[in-house]
Amino acid sequence: MVLKIIAFLLMIGTMGALEIDHIDWSQAIMQLLLAGAIFVIAEQAERINGLKQKLEWEK
Numbered sequence: 001m002v003l004k005i006i007a008f009l010l011m012i013g014t015m016g017a018l019e020i021d022h023i024d025w026s027q028a029i030m031q032l033l034l035a036g037a038i039f040v041i042a043e044q045a046e047r048i049n050g051l052k053q054k055l056e057w058e059k
Contacts, residue, residue: 003042010035 014031017023023031 001042001046003038003045007035007039007042010038 011032014023014028014035018025018028
């Protein structure tokens with residue numbers, strides 16, 4: 001859950017920095033890709049942990 005919050009804040013910060021011209025488009029795209037990757041990794045980690053718990057429950 002913490003990684004999802006970090007990814008969300010990174011996306012919001014990227015949009016804000018782009019709006020006030022602190023970064024250019026290429027850096028914004030890279031930051032958004034990084035935030036998206038962090039979000040996907042966090043989602044997969046939660047899914048794996050849920051499947052592990054489900055597997056342990058069935059034993």
